[in-house]
Amino acid sequence: MTPATSSPAPSGQPLVPLAFGDLQGCRTPFQQLLAKAAPPAGTPLWFAGDLINRGAESLATLRDVIALGERAVPVLGNHDLHLLSVSAGIRKSKKGDTIDEILTAPDAADLLDWVRHRPLAHFDNGMLMVHAGVLPQWDVTMTLELADELHRALCAPNWKETLAGLYGNEPNRWKPGLKGIERLRLTCSALTRMRFCTAEGVMDFSSSGGLNAAPPGCMPWFDVPSRETAGVTVVFGHWAALGLTLRDNLIGLDSGCVWGEKLSAVRLAQNPAERTLTQVGCENCRAPGGGN
Numbered sequence: 001m002t003p004a005t006s007s008p009a010p011s012g013q014p015l016v017p018l019a020f021g022d023l024q025g026c027r028t029p030f031q032q033l034l035a036k037a038a039p040p041a042g043t044p045l046w047f048a049g050d051l052i053n054r055g056a057e058s059l060a061t062l063r064d065v066i067a068l069g070e071r072a073v074p075v076l077g078n079h080d081l082h083l084l085s086v087s088a089g090i091r092k093s094k095k096g097d098t099i100d101e102i103l104t105a106p107d108a109a110d111l112l113d114w115v116r117h118r119p120l121a122h123f124d125n126g127m128l129m130v131h132a133g134v135l136p137q138w139d140v141t142m143t144l145e146l147a148d149e150l151h152r153a154l155c156a157p158n159w160k161e162t163l164a165g166l167y168g169n170e171p172n173r174w175k176p177g178l179k180g181i182e183r184l185r186l187t188c189s190a191l192t193r194m195r196f197c198t199a200e201g202v203m204d205f206s207s208s209g210g211l212n213a214a215p216p217g218c219m220p221w222f223d224v225p226s227r228e229t230a231g232v233t234v235v236f237g238h239w240a241a242l243g244l245t246l247r248d249n250l251i252g253l254d255s256g257c258v259w260g261e262k263l264s265a266v267r268l269a270q271n272p273a274e275r276t277l278t279q280v281g282c283e284n285c286r287a288p289g290g291g292n
Contacts, residue, residue: 019046021253022237025055026285029263037278048237049077049131059101077131078192121147129235133194136224146187172203210241248272260286
């Protein structure tokens with residue numbers, strides 16, 4: 001990957017992370033955006049999941065992110081899990097998938113191992129990053145605990161058994177007594193798939209549209225009154241139809257690059273007034289079909 005032109009951080013000041021929306025295999029826009037944003041050398045680079053699939057260069061994009069080493073802080077998205085599921089024989093490739101080049105790469109085992117060991121949530125400096133959303137009943141501590149449970153299960157020797165059990169829409173609401181695979185499935189659904197839920201936190205997966213496409217009785221997960229994570233800034237991707245969403249306590253970064261729109265990156269300053277947005281166009285990365 002061509003290195004971005006970087007300038008050093010001001011002396012004595014901590015490096016502020018730069019967060020990217022869903023890359024989905026759109027390597028050229030990613031390279032352009034990284035060069036345009038020109039973060040100081042060593043800046044942590046956060047990725048809100050879905051590094052691969054649908055875009056034309058999934059393998060090269062994955063290699064680029066891995067090459068960033070410890071600077072790269074990605075969380076798993078539903079497309080990343082889909083890659084693992086296809087590799088394990090749990091699911092079949094879909095029309096529009098662009099993951100075959102990863103699966104047939106000479107170092108496929110190492111690439112898949114790297115993906116499988118990524119976390120499902122990341123928290124630092126008052127910023128919580130997940131791919132899709134956080135149930136309203138979960139505070140940061142609970143979110144990180146549940147994400148870590150799922151992460152450890154996917155890193156375990158029987159990870160294929162766990163992964164096979166993560167698909168399905170039930171249970172669709174949080175109960176503290178949930179155990180085993182149902183607890184892991186609900187955690188996965190919320191962190192990697194959720195868009196809409198009721199005020200009580202019952203998830204609805206029938207719509208992937210924008211705000212005007214909310215199912216009856218539902219609202220975006222982040223608009224539920226008294227959401228437990230309202231006191232921190234939540235960074236997420238996944239929701240292309242929502243588009244770029246910037247609020248003081250909410251940063252939605254999926255601006256539809258793989259659909260020919262834009263790829264976005266936001267400098268995650270603690271003070272919302274100091275956050276900066278950088279974007280590039282993605283006219284040549286339009287997906288041939290499928291959805292999020």
